[in-house]
Amino acid sequence: xxxxxxAPLDGTVLSVLVEPGAKVDVDDELLIIExxxxxxxxxAPCAGAVTTIKVKAGDRIEAGDLLLxxx
Numbered sequence: 001x002x003x004x005x006x007a008p009l010d011g012t013v014l015s016v017l018v019e020p021g022a023k024v025d026v027d028d029e030l031l032i033i034e035x036x037x038x039x040x041x042x043x044a045p046c047a048g049a050v051t052t053i054k055v056k057a058g059d060r061i062e063a064g065d066l067l068l069x070x071x
Contacts, residue, residue, distance in 0.1 A: 003046050007065040011035030013055045016068075022050045024070060031055070031067060046070055 014032040018024060024044040033040045052069040055061060 002069050002071045005067045007061045007063055009035050010062050013059045018050045
């Protein structure tokens with residue numbers, strides 16, 4: 001079952017650390033969000049393959065926005 005990874009907070013995407021098709025394990029680093037001058041890492045909540053990436057470096061995001069999907 002696909003797992004949607006959503007933004008935990010408002011900010012700017014600094015870096016996307018995975019590509020579509022990448023295999024990830026629980027707690028692997030997926031991307032970095034900058035919020036209030038701090039870098040916040042987003043980790044994989046499950047193992048699987050990244051099927052969709054909805055953001056790129058420089059994108060402004062809001063809490064709850066879809067970042068990527070792991071299947």
